[in-house]
Structures are given as structure tokens and as C-alpha cells.
Amino acid sequence: MADETANGISRRRLIGAAAGAGLAATVRLVPAEATPASMKAAIRNVVGEAPVKKGKIRIDVPVLVDNGNAVPLTVEVESPMQADNYVRAIHVFNELNPQPNVFSAHLGPRAGRARISTRFRLADTQTVVAIAEMNDGSFWQASADVVVTLQACLETL
Amino acid sequence: MARALINVPKTAKRGDVIEIKTLISHVMETGFRRNSAGVPYPRNIITDFKCTYNGEEIFRLDLFPAIAANPFITFSTIATDSGTIAFEWNGDNGFHETASATISVD
Numbered sequence: 001m002a003d004e005t006a007n008g009i010s011r012r013r014l015i016g017a018a019a020g021a022g023l024a025a026t027v028r029l030v031p032a033e034a035t036p037a038s039m040k041a042a043i044r045n046v047v048g049e050a051p052v053k054k055g056k057i058r059i060d061v062p063v064l065v066d067n068g069n070a071v072p073l074t075v076e077v078e079s080p081m082q083a084d085n086y087v088r089a090i091h092v093f094n095e096l097n098p099q100p101n102v103f104s105a106h107l108g109p110r111a112g113r114a115r116i117s118t119r120f121r122l123a124d125t126q127t128v129v130a131i132a133e134m135n136d137g138s139f140w141q142a143s144a145d146v147v148v149t150l151q152a153c154l155e156t157l
Numbered sequence: 158m159a160r161a162l163i164n165v166p167k168t169a170k171r172g173d174v175i176e177i178k179t180l181i182s183h184v185m186e187t188g189f190r191r192n193s194a195g196v197p198y199p200r201n202i203i204t205d206f207k208c209t210y211n212g213e214e215i216f217r218l219d220l221f222p223a224i225a226a227n228p229f230i231t232f233s234t235i236a237t238d239s240g241t242i243a244f245e246w247n248g249d250n251g252f253h254e255t256a257s258a259t260i261s262v263d
Contacts, residue, residue, distance in 0.1 A: 112174035117231035
């Protein structure tokens, strides 16, 4: 080919790649955005190689959120919370915020009830995942889908 | 100046599960926002919350930038003895705030 450069990249291909990169830059404002893959990595970081079963957790979060800057969230885990059977930790993750972690709560049998409420930020319409770590080392998981109209995290002032 | 609000029942029956609510004023700046010149605002968040009941830790929370401004945290504990329930928040730039409440259990 006549327009092939020394390192084998054609001019046309280079221009196409540059245009593609420009487009990607305008669509994705924040490069550090957490993808579902980074959420998976964050979850792996917590659970290690242990299997994660579905169930036992109830996530209470609005299905449709007007303002992603303060979204009420309640996570409750089914557990008798006795000395021999309790929830050791509750971790919450999100897919599309700049960081996949939301919070990690550490509790014990003295909690009496494994229920935690807080308010958190959502950058986009996405899935929220909660993982419960039991005292016997087992992990349980539940997820909830949230539609967000006003995004948090990414706005400029 | 940060200010904390806590809600702990004044009295409880021994063995009851009591709900504790805490709210603290804090910007929780994520570190991902930029000003009009494109310069990011440095991260300034509370990273750690701890609750002790008569000196024994009963609850701990790791916070991330995804927690909304003025972190609101609700959790529960079993009323075991009369005494003090103490709270501690720690964060970026040496942020440190404490609060406590007394509870009488019968």
C-alpha cells in the first residue's frame, strides 16, 4: 500500500482511531469510571475465591431516583445474630460510580439485627450489589437496579 | 466546624434491640469533581466511623466517596448495660469528631 507508514499503520486507520478516541472522551467524562469489571474486581477483593450465593439480603432503595446525590439505602440481612450465627460484615458496591465501593460495615452478634441505613451517591442508572459475610465464612449476595435522572459525582461547578 | 447529631434511646429494657441513628455535617468531597478550569477538587471525606458501647466496639463502618454529603448512618445494637455509647468519625485532612450518649438499661 502506498500510504502505509514505516511502522505499518495506515494514515486512514490512524485518523479513524483518533476520531474514535475523541468520541470516547466526550462520552465518558471521567476516565476512572468504575465498570462492571472493576466492581467484580472489588467484590473479588472482599470475597477472595469463596463462592457467593444469592439470597438472604434485602436491599431497600428507590427504583427511580430524581437526585443521585443522596439516595436512601437500607440493607438488611436475614440472620438470628446469635454468638454462633451472625453477620460479620456487609459490603455494598456499585457499577458505574468512579469507584466501585460504597461502604463496608463490620458488625457482630451484639448488633441484634443486621440492618444498616445510609444515604449514598449514584453517578448513573445502574445496579447496586450488596454482599454479606457470615461468621462461618460464607458469602451471600443481592442486587437492585436503580434509575437515576440527576447524576451525582461528575458535575462541575 | 463539624457537628454531629446522634439519636440513642434514653432508656431500654435489657436485651432489647435498639436503633441508633447518627448524622454528621461534612462535605464528603469525592475528589472526582472538577472546577471550570478542569482542576479536581481534592478528596475530603470521612473514611471511618466507629461506635463503642462501654468501651467495647460494636459497630464499624468504612466510608467511600460514594457516601452522600453529611453522612447519615443507622444501625442497631442490643441494650446490655447502662452506660455510655460513644461515636467516633475519622477522615481526610486529620478530620476527627466524637460524640457520646448515655443509656440506662433496666
